[in-house]
Amino acid sequence: MTSQPGVIIAGAAETDAIGKLPDKSTLQLHLEAAVNAVADAGLTMRDIDGLATVSAPGPVQVAHALGITPTYLDGTGVGGTSFLLHVRHAAAAIRAGYARTVLITHGESGRSRVGASPFPRGGGSSIPGQFEAPYGTMGPTTAFTIPALRYMKEYGLTHEQLAYVAVAQRKWAARNPRAMFRDLITVDDVLASRLVAWPFHLLECCLVTDGGGALVVTSADRAQDFPKPAVHVLGTGEASESPMISQLTDFTESQAFRLAGQAAFAEAGITTADVRHLMIYDAFAHVPIYGLEALGFTAKGEAGAFIAEGNTEPGGRLPLNTNGGGLSYTHTGMYGMFAIQEGVRQVRGEAAAQVPDADISVVLGNGGMFATAGVLVLGRSGR
């Protein structure tokens, strides 16, 4: 639908291991992922002329450590979806001629905190510091979760349906040897796990892990030049809503998810019926519900039942979060990179829990707490 030249993901890889890695610093995780992704593309660091990563340690540090002198830098840091935005911005930069081959890296010692920045302490003079932190928020478990109760009242989502999101994703994780949690669980197991922030139990909250991943993005006219099948970036979208959970427009939906999805689907020229595989950033069990509805896979209020009826689990008609997701696979703090990696693996046909005919995969990333969103439409064929 557009005459703009195509862009592909030519290389994609995670760190050798993910999980608990107390012997690896944040920077090491970036570099390991970068080396793996560049090798996956059959390239060397000398072929990289663009670098993107979030603000800490930042693109200058990562480029310098790898001996790259980039002509294009992107330090967009808007939460865990940032890497989806990096892909989008890299596509624009490649089309504009600012760079030919862009490396996007993520590394985070989220669990072990080796070489990591300290967690920001709430309070102080920032707007969230004045208007949210004084009420006892402490990170995403205490705030990202707040909208869910409103959704439950408005649409009748049950505690059992919310718990089932974790059950469904564990079924995928059971098929993935790299997933941190692989034992099957039941709704009763979820509801019996300890309360973190009612109505959320521990098993409805994401993991906290160490790890990294990286991508190599280049132009589609080079699609035959790489060892692995090219993954075409067919459409992209990005949007933001509110820096504070209390200021979301409507607690039953994400405007950012919806707007980013509409932009990506329109650019790709697809509808939900074309999608064979889906990744939705799942920091908490309600987020895939909000994501399914924002992208139009179900009507408003129906996504909880859609998941509970088995549609998104192995054998279902819409495979969702097939690596096990942030709830069971891994979550370093910025999960978006891992959602993209699984989308790439599925389109290539090399995933641990491979979906048949995954020729179009959609990846929805969340940043902050419904603060930002990125969406990628990935395809086996170019436009």
Next chain:
Amino acid sequence: MTGKPVPEPTPDTQPFWDGCARGELMLQRCRACGEPYFYPRPVCPACGSTDVEWFAASGRATLYSYVINHRPAPGFEADAPYAIAVVELAEGPRMMTNIVGVPNTPEELVLDMALEVTFEPRGAMSLPVFTPAGKARAS
């Protein structure tokens, strides 16, 4: 033990915190389009006008959503489990708050229940919190 976070006013938020010290919940309203809004800022989020004014809100609100937090933030250890709530003010804007004067349980905290503002000391500041309607005046 670390104390609870104390808000630090900035020039754009100072009138809000001065209002709290007087026992008034101050909001802003756009003189161009009439839209009331929160959090304090010098530009109307509805129309972009900088012709905005402060006014004292009614203090009435309803309970919009919440969690009951079992992993207390530093300073909140004695309160856990405690509700972190978002209320919808009668004037329209929403704000985060705590709910006082009622057990913080799912049974007692019913969405859309009527609330009213009251103020708690926090360091040298006064912090707006909410309580079931009728309780603030009665106490």
